[in-house]
Amino acid sequence: MPEKPELDFPRPLTTVDVVIFAIRSDALQVLLVQRPRAETEPFPGSWALPGGFVDIAGDRDLEACAARKLKDKTGVVSPYLEQLGSWGSASRDPRGWSATHAYFALLPEHAAGGALAADAQWFAIEGERVRPKLAFDHAEILQAAVQRLRSKVEYTSLPTYLMPPEFTLPELQRTYEIVLDRLLEKSAFRTRMLAADLIEPVAKMRKGPNRPAQLYRLKKARAPVFFARTFNPPG
Amino acid sequence: MPEKPELDFPRPLTTVDVVIFAIRSDALQVLLVQRPRAETEPFPGSWALPGGFVDIAGDRDLEACAARKLKDKTGVVSPYLEQLGSWGSASRDPRGWSATHAYFALLPEHAAGGALAADAQWFAIEGERVRPKLAFDHAEILQAAVQRLRSKVEYTSLPTYLMPPEFTLPELQRTYEIVLDRLLEKSAFRTRMLAADLIEPVAKMRKGPNRPAQLYRLKKARAPVFFARTFNPPG
DNA sequence: TAAGTTAGTTGGACTGTACAACTAAGTATG
DNA sequence: CATACTTAGTTGTACAGTCCAACTAACTTA
Structure with missing residues (x-):
C-alpha cells in the first residue's frame, strides 16, 4: 500500500466503538457509558458509545477487540456482532487525527440486564437518536447504526x-x-x-x-x- | 473512548484501500496496482488494491483520502464511492499491527480507460476473485467488495x-x-x-x-x- | 354464560415477477 | 424487392406473496 516505506509516517489514534442494542421495556435501547470527569479527558462526563483504543499487544484483530469491549461492559458474549463502518478525520477527536472502527451488536433482553459495568446505562432510541448529547461523533455513528439495523430488519x-x-x-x-x-x-x-x-x-x-x-x-x-x-x- | 488518557498507546499502521470496479470488454473488472519490487517492501512485485497510508497532514477524513487515491490512479473523480468496511489485525501486514479502511468505487467504462497510473492495470473478476495472487489480505477485501456489489445490485x-x-x-x-x-x-x-x-x-x-x-x-x-x-x- | 382479548386462519384484491409468445424496426442477402 | 435474421419492445397468462379484512379458536374474568 505505501508509496514510501516510511514506517514513521505519523499514525492516527485508533479506537473501536460498539453500538449495543437490546429491546427493553418494549423499546429499542442502546448501551452508553459515561466518560470520566477528569479535565484531562476529552468530553469529560459526557455519554459515549462503549469503546476504546485498540490494544495491539492483546487484540488479535478488530472484531476480537470489539467483542472484548462488549464483554467488558455487559458481561456477555453477543450472539450477533457486525461491523458498521469506520469514521476517521482530523476533527472528530480533540487529541488529533483519529479513526474509529464501529461495530453493532444485538443482545436478547434476558442478557441485557445482567452484569453491567458501573459506568454503563441503557437509553431508549428516539427516532434515530438518544436524549443525551454524545461525545465525539458518536451521535452520527449511532444514527448510522439505527439506519443500518432498520434497513436490514426490513428483509x-x-x-x-x-x-x-x-x-x-x-x-x-x-x-x-x-x-x-x-x-x-x-x-x-x-x-x-x-x-x-x-x-x-x-x-x-x-x-x-x-x-x-x-x-x-x-x-x-x-x-x-x-x-x-x-x-x-x-x- | 479510552479508559486511560495515554496518547502514547502504540498505534496501528493505518491505510486506506479502494476497490475500483468498471465494466470493460463485457466483463466486470477491478483496478490493481503492482507493488514496488524493492526487497524492503512487503509483497514486492505483487498486485494489490490501490491504497496507502492516511496522510494526517493532508487528508481531511477517510473518504477524502480514498477519493485522493482513486484520483491518483485513474485521473477521474468517481461518481460513486462507498465505504466497504475495515480490516485490522496483528498479522495482515508483516510490518506490524495494521488496519485498513476499504472503500469501493464504480466507474463508467468511458472514464476507466483514461489517465491510468503507470503501475495500474485492469483485471477481470472471475467468480469472486482475480487471477493473480494479491498482497496482504486484499483477496479477502476484494471478495467482500464483489459480494457487497452483487448483493446491492439485486435491489x-x-x-x-x-x-x-x-x-x-x-x-x-x-x-x-x-x-x-x-x-x-x-x-x-x-x-x-x-x-x-x-x-x-x-x-x-x-x-x-x-x-x-x-x-x-x-x-x-x-x-x-x-x-x-x-x-x-x-x- | 357472556364479554373481552389475543392467537391463528381464511379469502379476495392487488402488485410485480416469470415465462412465453408476439409485434416492430432495422440490416443483410438472394 | 422479398425474405431471413437480429435485436427492441409489448402483451397476456400464471404465479408468488403482501395487503386488508373478516373470520374462528382458546383462554380469563365477571
Whole structure:
C-alpha cells in the first residue's frame, strides 16, 4: 500500500466503538457509558458509545477487540456482532487525527440486564437518536447504526437475535415492530417466517391471560435469513 | 473512548484501500496496482488494491483520502464511492499491527480507460476473485467488495453508475447481468426501471445493425434507488 | 354464560415477477 | 424487392406473496 516505506509516517489514534442494542421495556435501547470527569479527558462526563483504543499487544484483530469491549461492559458474549463502518478525520477527536472502527451488536433482553459495568446505562432510541448529547461523533455513528439495523430488519431475520431462546410468533412480530417503529401485517408476517425454515415449534405453549401461543426456537446453527422482499415498500 | 488518557498507546499502521470496479470488454473488472519490487517492501512485485497510508497532514477524513487515491490512479473523480468496511489485525501486514479502511468505487467504462497510473492495470473478476495472487489480505477485501456489489445490485440502481451519460435499457440490463453473472428477464427489468422515476428518455436513438433502441439518461441529482424486491429469489 | 382479548386462519384484491409468445424496426442477402 | 435474421419492445397468462379484512379458536374474568 505505501508509496514510501516510511514506517514513521505519523499514525492516527485508533479506537473501536460498539453500538449495543437490546429491546427493553418494549423499546429499542442502546448501551452508553459515561466518560470520566477528569479535565484531562476529552468530553469529560459526557455519554459515549462503549469503546476504546485498540490494544495491539492483546487484540488479535478488530472484531476480537470489539467483542472484548462488549464483554467488558455487559458481561456477555453477543450472539450477533457486525461491523458498521469506520469514521476517521482530523476533527472528530480533540487529541488529533483519529479513526474509529464501529461495530453493532444485538443482545436478547434476558442478557441485557445482567452484569453491567458501573459506568454503563441503557437509553431508549428516539427516532434515530438518544436524549443525551454524545461525545465525539458518536451521535452520527449511532444514527448510522439505527439506519443500518432498520434497513436490514426490513428483509432479514436479524430480530431473532434480540429474542430469548424460546419465543412466540406474536412476540417476534412485536420485536420487528419496535425496531421498525411501524406496525406489520399479521398473516403476511407469519407466512414469511414460517416459510423461511428458520424456526421450529417446541412442544410448549406461552400461557397468558388469553389464548396460549405456540412457542418456537431458532433452528440450530441457523445464520440470518435474507428475504426476497421488504415488508412494505418503505419508500 | 479510552479508559486511560495515554496518547502514547502504540498505534496501528493505518491505510486506506479502494476497490475500483468498471465494466470493460463485457466483463466486470477491478483496478490493481503492482507493488514496488524493492526487497524492503512487503509483497514486492505483487498486485494489490490501490491504497496507502492516511496522510494526517493532508487528508481531511477517510473518504477524502480514498477519493485522493482513486484520483491518483485513474485521473477521474468517481461518481460513486462507498465505504466497504475495515480490516485490522496483528498479522495482515508483516510490518506490524495494521488496519485498513476499504472503500469501493464504480466507474463508467468511458472514464476507466483514461489517465491510468503507470503501475495500474485492469483485471477481470472471475467468480469472486482475480487471477493473480494479491498482497496482504486484499483477496479477502476484494471478495467482500464483489459480494457487497452483487448483493446491492439485486435491489438497487447502482449499475447506473457504471453507465455512460446516455444508454439504452438493453445496455443497462446487460450491465446488471454482467455484475450478477446471471441473465435477467426482459419485461420485468423494463417495468421495474421505468417505474422507478430514475431515468428519462432523450430525443435520440441508439442505432445499430438492428432495430434502434431508445436512449435514456439519469434524472439529474438522482440518488440510487432501492427496490422493494430482489430480481429473483436468489436463494 | 357472556364479554373481552389475543392467537391463528381464511379469502379476495392487488402488485410485480416469470415465462412465453408476439409485434416492430432495422440490416443483410438472394 | 422479398425474405431471413437480429435485436427492441409489448402483451397476456400464471404465479408468488403482501395487503386488508373478516373470520374462528382458546383462554380469563365477571
